[in-house]
Amino acid sequence: xxxxxxxxxxxxxxxxxxxxxxxxxxxxxxxxxxxxxxxxxxxxxxxxxxxxxxxxxxxxxxxxxxxxxxxxxxxxxxxxxxxxxxxxxxxxxxxxxxxxxxxxxxxxxxxxxxxxxxxxxxxxxxxxxxxxxxxxxxxxxxxxxxxxxxxxxxxxxxxxxxxxxxxxxxxxxxxxxxxxxxxxxxxxxxxxxxxxxxxxxxxxxxxxxxxxxxxxxxxxxxxxxxxxxxxxxxxxxxxxxxxxxxxxxxxxxxx
Numbered sequence: 042x043x044x045x046x047x048x049x050x051x052x053x054x055x056x057x058x059x060x061x062x063x064x065x066x067x068x069x070x071x072x073x074x075x076x077x078x079x080x081x082x083x084x085x086x087x088x089x090x091x092x093x094x095x096x097x098x099x100x101x102x103x104x105x106x107x108x109x110x111x112x113x114x115x116x117x118x119x120x121x122x123x124x125x126x127x128x129x130x131x132x133x134x135x136x137x138x139x140x141x142x143x144x145x146x147x148x149x150x151x152x153x154x155x156x157x158x159x160x161x162x163x164x165x166x167x168x169x170x171x172x173x174x175x176x177x178x179x180x181x182x183x184x185x186x187x188x189x190x191x192x193x194x195x196x197x198x199x200x201x202x203x204x205x206x207x208x209x210x211x212x213x214x215x216x217x218x219x220x221x222x223x224x225x226x227x228x229x230x231x232x233x234x235x236x237x238x239x240x241x242x243x244x245x246x247x248x249x250x251x252x253x254x255x256x257x258x259x260x261x262x263x264x265x266x267x268x269x270x271x272x273x274x275x276x277x278x279x280x281x282x283x284x285x286x287x288x289x290x291x292x293x294x295x296x
Contacts, residue, residue, distance in 0.1 A: 065091070068131055069104035072097050072115065075140040084117040084141070085236045089124075089249060092223050094232030107132070114248050119144055122244060210263040213252070214290045220250045224284040237277035246276050250283075257283070 072081045080101025087094045088105055089112045095105040105113070107127045115123040120141040131137050214221065227233050227249065237245060243254045252260075257279065261271050264286035274282070 065106040065108055066132055067104050068107050068127065068135055068137070069102065070137045070139055072101045072103065072139045072141060075142040081117060081120070081141060084115055084120075085232075085245075087114045087116075087233060087236070087245060087249070088112070089114055092226035092233060092249065093230050094236060096232060096236075114245070115139065115141060116245065117141065124248075210260060210290070213256070213260055214287055217251065220252075221287050223249050224280060224287065227280060228284075234277060237280055238275055240276040241274075243276060243279065246280055246283075260286075 072084045073079060074081055080097070080099075082097055082099045082101060084097040084101070084103070085094065086096070086103055086105055088107060090108070091106060091111060093106055095103045097103045107113070109127060109129055109132060111127045113125045113127065115125065120143055123139070123141060125139060227237070243257050247254045247257055250257075258271050261279070261282060262268075264282065266282055270278075270282070
């Protein structure tokens, strides 16, 4: 009886391992406009679980590596984003048709000015900011922290955030190791990198890391990145900033 229990346990363990190392398979599909039924080119598709990307061609066609239960995230400017779970039926049939819905957005006239100037030199000279962004390097690390203005206490605030168990930065980096490992995977896929480089809405990176867009801004603030950087950087730069901050967190955590 004892040997039977051991044998049964080994069979279950082998089956579980086999499921974990199940090889990826390719699936494909065509993405169309929900209203016109026309194919949509240049739709960005990202496998959130594998951090691999694809883009539809002129016929709306795409193919991507998946495993059962992976989640695919579909985005294109002017359309509502969509998440689709990969089912066994999809893998079996290899192909499917996916519909995206246009966003109903009323555009208003926007006048963009770098500064709200009055035309009077004495007044305008006080409106234009003269402070520069500063970065603080830490001995032994390849990167430092950026702050919006000179602040001698910046380094101390960063260390306080990293080692304070009640701080958001401590909690985020400490409780999301699986999601943060995706940062390295993002850099390996050219499709994902090119997508992030062209985007400024933080949607894709927030989906991949499993956090809210507002949390991304707060994380970067806790890492002492300037408000100017947070507002103007593209998603790839934001990803690199969080990745760099996480690597520094791991180094400081070991010391």
